[in-house]
Amino acid sequence: MKRIHLIALLSVATFLLPACQPTANAPTTNDSNSANTNTSKPAPPPTKEALLARETKAFEAWKNHDRKYFEDFLADNFVGFGPGGRVTRSAAIAAIVDPACTVKTFSLSEVQMTPAGADAAVLTEKATQDYTCGSSKGDPVTWAATVYVRAGDQWKAIYHNEVPVGGSKSKSTPPASTEAAENQASDPVTNELLATEKKAWEAWKSRDAKNMEPIIANDFVLLDPTGRRNDRAGAFKFWFEPKCAVSSVALSDASGTSLGKDAGLLTFKGTAVGNCEGFALTALWGTTVYVKKGDSWKAVLIIEQQV
DSSP: OHHHHHHHHTTSOSSOOSOOOOOTTSOEEEOGGGGOOOOSSOOOOOOHHHHHHHHHHHHHHHHTTOHHHHHHHEEEEEEEEETTEEEOHHHHHHHHTOTTEEEEEEEEEEEEEEEOSSSEEEEEEEEEEEEEETTEEOOSEEEEEEEEEEETTEEEEEEEEEEETTSOOOSOOOOOOHHHHHTOBOOTHHHHHHHHHHHHHHHHHTTOHHHHGGGEEEEEEEEOTTSOEEOHHHHHHHHHSSOEEEEEEEEEEEEEEEOSTTEEEEEEEEEEEEEETTEEOOOEEEEEEEEEETTEEEEEEEEEEEO
């Protein structure tokens, strides 16, 4: 399914990028319950094998410009996220089936599934592909993440993103979609998730790993801006090992999406003033998938991409 992103990366302005950012006073959001319109028997608990089969079919559909598959595969409130920000479901589909893009080969490896509450799961994998959109060559290797949500008797993709290994090779960045924000409805999960996200950023700013600990789940996954997949220990190393001096942080353009009764997804732009190891910090597009444990939200997935 990374094809979705890949296409966005290229100048075909839409949403997912193969491997690949705003002030949170007026966050918007989606209601993921709209995806659960099927009244048949609920889908069984997800397995890595079942979700990988769905993911592989999505890649095949991308290769074959199969609009019909994606009309069914993507949840109604699908969130596309790429180098230009959020993109709508309709824009994502248009990019996926763009005839200017030619996919020769793809393969998925190092697949990992992370549960996200009762009604959602995260699939991450390394995607290797050979494709072009117009005269632009797509990123050959990315770490891809798809968030699946229970929708009646199926598991549908409600979010997809990719971070290129070694940095993006794509030559152009599509504009952000304003339609995405305009179509989002009010959802209280945005403010809940944003409050937790701010705590995490403040802990990072203060170089306080102890205060970050309660926010990060044990089975956590980080796709960092350099194009690596990290487990929990690796993430703390990535965040706190470098010598950083940060004077301020700010989150903006926040949007939350419910993932059932005990999980949610937050997308936003994060800005930090300061430097790490002498290099000036740049703004990030961020995605965090949270699961509610008692009264607390814990992150199971974070994706960070440079703006």
